[in-house]
Amino acid sequence: MTYKLYNAPQSTCSQRVRFVLNTKQLPYEEVRLNLLAGDQLNPDYLKLNPNGVVPTLDHDGQIVIDSTVITEYLDEVEPEESFTPEDPVKRAHMRALMHFIDEMPAAAVRVPTFNLAFLPNFQKMSREDFVAMAESKPLRKEFMMSMGQTGFPKAEMDAALARLRRAWERMEAEIEASGGPWLLGKDITLADVAVMPALVRMDDLGMPDWQDLPRVKTWFDNIRAHPSFKPTFYEGSLLSEKFPHLRERQAKSA
Numbered sequence: 456m457t458y459k460l461y462n463a464p465q466s467t468c469s470q471r472v473r474f475v476l477n478t479k480q481l482p483y484e485e486v487r488l489n490l491l492a493g494d495q496l497n498p499d500y501l502k503l504n505p506n507g508v509v510p511t512l513d514h515d516g517q518i519v520i521d522s523t524v525i526t527e528y529l530d531e532v533e534p535e536e537s538f539t540p541e542d543p544v545k546r547a548h549m550r551a552l553m554h555f556i557d558e559m560p561a562a563a564v565r566v567p568t569f570n571l572a573f574l575p576n577f578q579k580m581s582r583e584d585f586v587a588m589a590e591s592k593p594l595r596k597e598f599m600m601s602m603g604q605t606g607f608p609k610a611e612m613d614a615a616l617a618r619l620r621r622a623w624e625r626m627e628a629e630i631e632a633s634g635g636p637w638l639l640g641k642d643i644t645l646a647d648v649a650v651m652p653a654l655v656r657m658d659d660l661g662m663p664d665w666q667d668l669p670r671v672k673t674w675f676d677n678i679r680a681h682p683s684f685k686p687t688f689y690e691g692s693l694l695s696e697k698f699p700h701l702r703e704r705q706a707k708s709a
């Protein structure tokens with residue numbers, strides 16, 4: 456059984472998969488793609504993942520794409536250290552939360568990420584190069600074009616932050632209803648893994664907008680104390696480690 460993970464250190468979707476692989480203590484070969492250089496758009500990679508995004512898992516030659524699908528797949532083929540409740544009703548609840556997470560915080564977090572971290576890179580490009588790069592992205596062409604080289608306008612940034620805030624409030628309510636400390640109760644599930652990188656990212660960007668939500672605060676402390684957290688967020692996994700201007704933001708929010 457061999458696992459090869461095509462991913463990127465700072466990619467939130469990749470971090471979900473690394474967390475599951477690490478918890479299950481599955482050895483894996485990591486292929487690191489440089490997303491700003493466009494490695495994910497190379498024809499050979501597109502044959503594996505026609506969406507032109509990371510992560511992609513190669514399991515003995517079988518290709519599995521999409522981070523939530525990969526984490527569910529891993530939990531099926533490697534059931535030790537399970538992240539999936541046995542009770543079908545709870546399992547359905549977990550999956551519903553994973554859909555919510557992909558639609559709300561995981562999508563919204565891209566707006567502050569691109570505006571605050573990546574925009575300076577895109578501003579250095581000529582208009583022609585920028586448009587060509589955007590056009591080459593199977594999944595994110597429109598997203599890139601609506602950001603443009605001046606960034607998402609304030610209204611769009613505010614809307615993304617409001618969506619994130621509603622996601623943290625939903626987390627607070629879910630933890631309260633389940634009794635915590637995790638989203639579905641006493642056991643960590645794939646829903647916790649799915650939302651984790653969005654909180655880590657917003658903390659890294661200096662906008663941890665959940666300080667008044669006690670259960671989310673404790674959840675965040677707990678996930679950071681999890682034994683798989685450090686190996687998942689190895690050196691170079693945070694944007695603030697790559698972009699010095701983000702360290703200043705982070706210092707201000709501390």
Ligand SMILES: N[C@@H](CCC(=O)N[C@@H](CS)C(=O)NCC(=O)O)C(=O)O
Nearest residue numbers: 466467468508509510521522523595
């Ligand atoms: N639904 C996909 C989304 C994957 C995705 O958006 N990956 C980002 C990094 S987190 C990416 O590869 N972006 C490259 C790009 O925008 O060109 C998943 O969960 O795997």
